[in-house]
Amino acid sequence: MSAAYPFGFLDEYAKKEVRRTALKAVAIPGYQVPYSSREMPMGRGFGTGGLQLTLALLGKGETLKVIDQGSDDSVNAVNLRSFIEMTCDDINTTTSTEEADVIQSRHRIPEKALREDQLIVLQVPYPDPLVVVEASEDKRKMLHGEADYSRLLVKLYEDIVKFDEITISHRYPTRINDHYVIDPSPIPRWDVPKLHQSKALILLGAGREKKIYAVPPYTKAEPLAFEDVPFRVEDFTDEHGVRRACQRCGCTSSFLDEFVDSKTGNKIYQCSDTDWCDEQGSSNVAGGRTPGAMDEQGGSNVAGGTTPGMEEVEQRREQLPRTPGEMNEQTVLSVGINKVEVVNGQGA
């Protein structure tokens, strides 16, 4: 199968272009560099931007981890991983953040701090944070050039007026290196501080919008905020003021997903980052996911790898009965401040 394609599916010119674009993106932190996003054998909007970066940057013998909403075994991650395995000979895949050289991710940055020798690629659906306030790309380019983000700040102002706080739950506009403001892809606020002075190179690829941008290592990344209304991350304390813990591993320092147990009707909180959860030691909790249950061969038996507990979980808003297979789509209720929102299956 793999013999039919060059290493990394894309031809050498295409990979070279992506690498050059990535270099330019690193040279101008936060600037959206246009590139000729190639057709991939999957729909745009399914992570083709991130995929092209990964394919162009991954080398033989390197180890790849693919994440979708913090999980290695949800459908987007599984499919992208098996595609990359199919088209790149002699690469290794892993679910461990520790072991990965390249991490491609959608909606999360791993809880575990990344190292200088690692690289994370984020899939981006909407690269331009100004698109909500200015329809014309021409004018947006001018605003970016002059670092005029007053209209974005007005949106924050209006939020505070209406709701007493900033209600952006994900894709929080973040100023890179004191100039360009980026859309950091739909990561929760929780992950935004991880961009700041990150040891690992962060590359963001938007396939449909044909843009690549970067947060280089050790670069300033400040979420937009007011002097007297500072940025803050999700608050996971419960009504008694106690920090909620993951029901599997007991961790009280990670980003939690909220589920509803269909039998008891209780809310269940669980680490969004499955590798982190496994590492914290799932022995704390009975019936938890066993470490290493993930199918590392490309997720052909993914359903078997998910937590048994998750199969019982129901979507709180949609109240749809779900089969084990559907669980892979990882429709997750992520808990933001004052704003509970359904993040749906397919993203960048």
Next chain:
Amino acid sequence: MDKVLEVENLSKVYGPGCPSCFELTGPEYNTNICPHCGSVVAAHNVSFDLYKGEILGIMGESGSGKSTAVKCLYFDQEPSTGSAIFFDKGRQHDLFNMNAAQQRHLANHRFGMVYQNPHLGLNFDISAGGNIAERLLMSDIDNYAAIRTRATGLLSRTEVLPERMDELPKNFSGGMQQRVQIAKALAINPPLLFLDEVTTGLDLSVQAAILDLIMEIQQEQQTAMVVVTHDLGVIRLLAGRTLVMKYGRVIETGLTDQILEDPQHAYTQRLVASAL
């Protein structure tokens, strides 16, 4: 007296333009369309000086080029020829020789503009307070409490109830929208303010209130203003000096009283005589 603005030979031609454009148009030909190339000479050789605290009126019928002149100075349009120098804090800014970024920076930080139509000056998708906040945020004020205080102050100054500052401008009456627009233009205490037909289309009592407001602002802050209007009453009330324009040319200039009491040009005479 401190000079704020010096405009020299400002011209704006719409169309290809030809050597005879300026020769064959103007009041003496009763047209501003060049018979050779069909270009429209919207303004030609407009020159004036403006001093601190002064209100200069530009008067003329519609199509006489008065708005075009002001729009060029506010960088809404690019002039064909001419120069304009803005004097600010001991520095001189050559308005038409700056790049677009510098122009926008200057317009955001030092100029204010009030349009006839509030839709041009206000963003109707955000609240009245948000509109003022935008202007403040553009000039790098990023303290929420400070922005609120300033916006409340400005709105009460322009007699918009501060309780309504979080409403959308579309819920406001025309006069209120205009006052919000003035509050927005004043947000950064600009030393130079352009007013383009600000009272046109408003009823008389509202007109009076807005004209009062403009005069008070001039008294309080010594803001230099250029007032464009076709309304002689507005000119009489506000402007110390006046330019009269017709077919893109300045046909008469001088003290407002002098122009209204003793008009020299035939057109001005007719204009003054026709005023009710």
